[in-house]
Amino acid sequence: MTTTQAPPVGVLRSLFSAMRPWQWVKNCLIIIAPAAAGTVTHAAVLRATALAFLAFCAVSSGVYLLNDVRDREADRRHPTKRFRAIASGRLATSTAITAGLVLLALGFLIASLVVHPGELLIVVASYVAVTLAYVYWIKDVAIVELGAVAGGFFLRAYAGAAASHIPVSTWFLVVISFGALFLVTVKRSSELKSHGDVATRRVLGEYSASFLDSVLTMSATIVVAGYCLWAFDGSSTGLSANHDATLPIRLSVVPVVFAMLFILRFADAGHGAAPEDLLLHNRTVQVLLVIWAVLMIFSVYE
Numbered sequence: 001m002t003t004t005q006a007p008p009v010g011v012l013r014s015l016f017s018a019m020r021p022w023q024w025v026k027n028c029l030i031i032i033a034p035a036a037a038g039t040v041t042h043a044a045v046l047r048a049t050a051l052a053f054l055a056f057c058a059v060s061s062g063v064y065l066l067n068d069v070r071d072r073e074a075d076r077r078h079p080t081k082r083f084r085a086i087a088s089g090r091l092a093t094s095t096a097i098t099a100g101l102v103l104l105a106l107g108f109l110i111a112s113l114v115v116h117p118g119e120l121l122i123v124v125a126s127y128v129a130v131t132l133a134y135v136y137w138i139k140d141v142a143i144v145e146l147g148a149v150a151g152g153f154f155l156r157a158y159a160g161a162a163a164s165h166i167p168v169s170t171w172f173l174v175v176i177s178f179g180a181l182f183l184v185t186v187k188r189s190s191e192l193k194s195h196g197d198v199a200t201r202r203v204l205g206e207y208s209a210s211f212l213d214s215v216l217t218m219s220a221t222i223v224v225a226g227y228c229l230w231a232f233d234g235s236s237t238g239l240s241a242n243h244d245a246t247l248p249i250r251l252s253v254v255p256v257v258f259a260m261l262f263i264l265r266f267a268d269a270g271h272g273a274a275p276e277d278l279l280l281h282n283r284t285v286q287v288l289l290v291i292w293a294v295l296m297i298f299s300v301y302e
Contacts, residue, residue, distance in 0.1 A: 014085035019061035027056040033161035038300040045164045048114045052163040055111040062103030067135045119162040127155040142206035153180030171230030182219040186267045248299035255292040
């Protein structure tokens with residue numbers, strides 16, 4: 001009688017590390033739409049939001065595994081990426097590919113569990129299509145790669161609305177789209193200023209510091225203008241739809257503007273970071289985010 005041997009603990013740890021669980025903080029964007037609509041505390045909406053979050057955790061980790069398989073040779077020449085599970089040889093490529101495909105399938109399965117899942121499944125499929133296109137082609141195409149990464153953030157934010165069929169403001173879409181472009185460009189600008197021509201990201205050779213600074217200025221301007229218009233919008237999808245609590249909503253413009261200014265300052269000094277690092281490690285951004293969240297909660301859920 002034969003028995004199936006459990007996989008070594010080291011393999012499971014390497015697999016979990018390659019799934020990049022710390023990146024799941026990006027999927028918190030999913031809560032923005034239902035939270036801004038004031039419906040996230042409703043049981044049905046909360047369940048749909050949680051399922052959308054889990055679905056994106058699964059598919060994003062699946063894409064990370066496939067990405068690291070493709071980039072393993074380049075990662076081995078990188079001073080820090082060479083320690084990744086696949087590049088270092090701690091995780092076999094066959095195991096990573098199998099796990100990646102399983103996670104992609106699992107993400108679609110989880111998304112299908114929401115009530116009327118059609119729209120969410122389209123968003124998840126769009127995310128997978130965009131990110132896989134980035135992994136296998138777009139990452140080396142200047143400007144287009146910025147849009148692809150920003151698109152991933154946008155689809156995460158829109159998934160929260162799609163999961164519960166919440167109508168969203170045009171200004172919400174503008175803020176999320178250009179906010180994502182802003183954060184992606186901050187990272188590229190920092191990489192260029194920190195590493196220059198020796199950077200392992202080949203597409204950086206297509207950018208100049210002045211060009212990236214122009215993109216940062218443009219996107220930051222649109223984000224601030226779009227957020228102001230969203231905050232002052234009194235229509236059914238605007239943040240000021242609740243006319244009894246417009247002051248905190250309008251005051252929320254202040255932490256948004258200051259967060260943009262602080263991030264621009266960090267980027268200009270070459271200290272920009274990935275979005276998840278800004279949320280997890282940058283105290284200034286964390287404090288401004290808390291202030292913004294308190295103002296939003298006080299206004300929407302008073």
